[in-house]
Amino acid sequence: MNDALILRSRNERLALTIPVRGVIAACGLLILVLLIAMISLMSGSYPLSPAEVWQTLMGRPPEPTAATVVWQFRFPRLLTSVLVGALLALSGALLQNVTLNPLADPALVGVSQGASLAVVAIIVAFPQADGPLRPLYAFGGALVVAALIQWIAMKRAGGATMRFILTGIGIAAFISAMTSALLTYGQVNQAMSALGWLSGSIHAAGWGEVRSLSVLSLLMIPALIWAVGPMRALRFGADMATGLGVAVRPARIVLITLAVALAAIAVAAVGPLGFVGLIAPHLARRLVQTGLGLHLVLTGLVGAAMVSGADLIGRAMFAPLQIPAGIVTALVGVPIFVVILLRSQARSQL
Amino acid sequence: MTLRLTMLGPIMVIGSILVLFLWHIAVGAKSIPILTVAESLWHFDRTEFDHVVIRNLRLPRAIFAVTVGASLAVAGSLMQGVTRNPLAEPGLLGLLAGASFAVVAAVGFFGLATPGWIPVVAAAGALGGAVLVWTxxxxxxxGATPLSLILSGAAVTAFLGALITLMQLMDEQTFESLRVWLTGTLAGRRMEVFVWCLPWFIGGLIIAIAVARQVTALAMGEETAIGLGVDIARLKIIVLICVVVLTAASVAVAGPLGFVGLVIPHVVRLLVGSDYRLIVPYSAGIGAAYLLVVDIAARLVLAPAEISTGIVTALLGAPFFVWLVRTRL
Incomplete structure (x- = not known):
């Protein structure tokens, strides 16, 4: 799994700098994710006991139905939610660190919407082109939006951080309207399949999603490990980073591209899920103050726990009704967003 | 200059509203010649099919566009004047979301069916949304800077949006009719809701014109306003009520139409300067014309399919918002 692999490679690299509390926090989060995983596998319209789940996972299902339910429905869905959560959280952490903006989030500044628009356009206009290439389209759309925001916000010197967010909100509204227009125009059945995907639901996730998600996430890990160095320097501001020998502009562009790619992979699989990328880095930081490398690991774990937990709540709370995970993350995320807003220091935004 | 403007301006605005009004009625799934439109308005003939279509479907829609456009533009101009915030607008500051949420909850969840109560519920929701965002x-x-207002507006809108989706999921049949309304549309709205909203529109616009002089003073700064003898606290409350009334009636008729209140006042200020005695009536006139144009575009661009009016206002308004952020902040 994505998180576990990152943890191991981090350990080799940063073995000396990892504080004990950080490692304990990481282990605690890992246990939390596993706990959510266990409950997710157990609960549903066909309830299973922990022992039965264990037997099924070990290849000795008590009944054939249990094997189908766990392996075909619950397990891929769980893995998808964990991976998507980690990807979105990391994307948010990267954006926040690079733009020095505590409120940056792929969904708030329009990156997720750009990815959605590209995917919906493909589904509606060329349904036969949809499929394994979907992450690529999402990446293209998200990248265009990110470039647009950067271009508009960075035009004038000073105060760029604040303009970045406001520009993003404006562009997000514009792109959502374009997506809605496409949905009106498209053939109804194609529009419906796009509509289901747009509400940020993990409902339909199967092994196909898990496969593409995990392959792409694995590809992102070396890039993330590389990213820690320049990010650590950029956190002190552009001048300090230049002094530390980082080429600021190229580093920034590469890091934002990386953040966009992470968000696009997640959006391509389950549609836009808001507020995870915004909140996970803050929660991780509140949990324990660590160096940047371990902070990223913790952020990924928090994100994984958030989305898998949101998906579990969404389908268990009002069963048999399925609430898309995107709704749950928004309902939980907005109040936390407001708290972050209230505690933010005036200077960091204005 | 002023004299020419006072003579020529109103004539031009009213004239363009009239032309757009007739054009708006002529456009549609079956385009009707403008002459027939005019004829049906002055010499209504019950046996003519086109006349019946115009009277029952197209004329109400055009009237909705005029009133809603005027109300949202006036609401936006008052908000921008009183808060001295170039980005103030009913949609961005959570009023539209609050009103839609209240209407969806009342109609879909508690089965409210009386059209007379819909603007009341919408007003309560709009007030709640505004107070929440402001707090x-x-x-x-x-403090309440443009940025913090927009961010808290976005947060409240996202939260209420998620709650609306949640309610929709719990009872899909009841909400089918509300789904289109929620994207902001002038199509297929019922006349009886509008009739109940009409006093709200008229009352709101009268209050707006009545306080325009004081808003001009307040827009110059609080000290100036106090020096000119304006009771600021009282004025702010009156304006808040006026904005809530106008927004609530608009939402009850057409659903949430974003960015209308943002775009029009800025355009109007470019044309007539900073006197709200002129800005308020011109916003009403140009807002009405703007929504007529937008609604014509919504039906023409993808014909024979029709886009929701709210989508078009967002497509036009969002780039304008980005432009404002770049130039005014």
Whole structure:
């Protein structure tokens, strides 16, 4: 799994700098994710006991139905939610660190919407082109939006951080309207399949999603490990980073591209899920103050726990009704967003 | 200059509204010649199919566009004047979301069917949304700046949007009719809701014109306004009520139409300067014309398919918002 692999490679690299509390926090989060995983596998319209789940996972299902339910429905869905959560959280952490903006989030500044628009356009206009290439389209759309925001916000010197967010909100509204227009125009059945995907639901996730998600996430890990160095320097501001020998502009562009790619992979699989990328880095930081490398690991774990937990709540709370995970993350995320807003220091935004 | 403007301006605005009004009625799934449109308005003939279509479907829609456009533009101009915030607008500051949420909850969840209560519910929701957004923004370090207001507006809108989706999921049949309304549309709205909203529109616009002089003073700064003898606290409350009334009636008729209140006042200020005695009536006139144009575009661009009016206002308004952020902040 994505998180576990990152943890191991981090350990080799940063073995000396990892504080004990950080490692304990990481282990605690890992246990939390596993706990959510266990409950997710157990609960549903066909309830299973922990022992039965264990037997099924070990290849000795008590009944054939249990094997189908766990392996075909619950397990891929769980893995998808964990991976998507980690990807979105990391994307948010990267954006926040690079733009020095505590409120940056792929969904708030329009990156997720750009990815959605590209995917919906493909589904509606060329349904036969949809499929394994979907992450690529999402990446293209998200990248265009990110470039647009950067271009508009960075035009004038000073105060760029604040303009970045406001520009993003404006562009997000514009792109959502374009997506809605496409949905009106498209053939109804194609529009419906796009509509289901747009509400940020993990409902339909199967092994196909898990496969593409995990392959792409694995590809992102070396890039993330590389990213820690320049990010650590950029956190002190552009001048300090230049002094530390980082080429600021190229580093920034590469890091934002990386953040966009992470968000696009997640959006391509389950549609836009808001507020995870915004909140996970803050929660991780509140949990324990660590160096940047371990902070990223913790952020990924928090994100994984958030989305898998949101998906579990969404389908268990009002069963048999399925609430898309995107709704749950928004309902939980907005109040936390407001708290972050209230505690933010005036200077960091204005 | 002023004299020419006072003579020529109103004539031009009213003239363009009339032309657009007739054009708006002529456009549609079956385009009707403008002459027939005019004829049906002055010499209504019950046996003519086109006349019946115009009277029952197209004329109400055009009237909705005029009133809603005027109300939202006036609401936006008052908000921008009183808060001295170039980005103030009913949609961005959570009023539209609050009103839609209240209407969806009342109609879909508690089975409210009386059209007379819909604007009341919408007003309660709009007031709640506005107060919530303002309270959050005022507590952010640095106070209620444009940025903190927009951010808390976005947060409240996202939260209420998620709640609306949740209610929709729990009872899909009841909400089918509300789904289109929620994207902001002038199509297929019922006349009886509009009739109940009409006093709200008229009352709101009268209040707006009545306070315009004081708003001009307040827009110059609080000290100036106090020096000119304006009771600021009282004025702010009156304006808040006026904005809530206008927004609520608009939402009850057409659903949430974003960015209309943002775009029009800025355009009007470019044309007539900073006197709200002129800005308010011109906003009403140009807002009405704007929504007529937008609604014509919504039906023409993808014909024979029709886009929701709210989508078009967002497509036009969002780039304008980005432009404002770049130039005014």
């Amino acid at each position: 959050i923004a005022a507590r952010v370090p640095g």
